[in-house]
Amino acid sequence: VPLLAACNVHAKNPAKGDDKVSIQADESGHIAFNLPIAEGKVKVPSGFMQNGSFDIDGVKLMPGSSVTGFNLDAHDHGATMNMSFKAPASPDAVRSYYVDQFKKQGVEAELAGDAVTGKSKDGSPFTIAVSPAPDGSQGRIVVEDKD
Numbered sequence: 056v057p058l059l060a061a062c063n064v065h066a067k068n069p070a071k072g073d074d075k076v077s078i079q080a081d082e083s084g085h086i087a088f089n090l091p092i093a094e095g096k097v098k099v100p101s102g103f104m105q106n107g108s109f110d111i112d113g114v115k116l117m118p119g120s121s122v123t124g125f126n127l128d129a130h131d132h133g134a135t136m137n138m139s140f141k142a143p144a145s146p147d148a149v150r151s152y153y154v155d156q157f158k159k160q161g162v163e164a165e166l167a168g169d170a171v172t173g174k175s176k177d178g179s180p181f182t183i184a185v186s187p188a189p190d191g192s193q194g195r196i197v198v199e200d201k202d
Contacts, residue, residue, distance in 0.1 A: 076129040082122070109138060111198065112176050114156040119143040123193070133201040143191040150185050 077089040087096045109116050116122070124139035142149045146169065153171045157164035164173030170184040175198070185194040 078127045080125040113160045138196045146185040
């Protein structure tokens with residue numbers, strides 16, 4: 056279990072009716088959160104997210120990829136999740152990997168310019184934008200949940 060290098064947490068009054076949830080993390084190990092009962096910032100060892108597990112309907116990050124950032128915003132009428140990643144392959148290979156893997160899982164997905172777009176089995180739209188980067192590609196996954 057990683058030890059927290061720094062922690063700054065403040066209690067909140069849930070009676071104020073603020074049901075918004077926000078969580079942000081970066082590859083340096085900085086994590087900020089805003090929950091109905093508390094808000095704060097913590098620092099975990101850098102590299103904490105590199106072995107992060109991500110899954111949309113059984114499709115995981117391309118092998119060899121690492122998570123470089125994460126942001127979740129949720130409120131009464133849905134949530135939006137943004138995740139950035141690095142992959143060891145060309146953008147075309149990364150996009151092809153995702154389209155192929157989603158089709159194997161029976162998930163609607165297609166190429167749309169520099170991105171893969173689709174809908175998860177529960178109907179949540181997603182976009183995986185991929186661009187060139189040193190030693191492969193970088194990308195951003197956005198999933199919107201309206202429930």
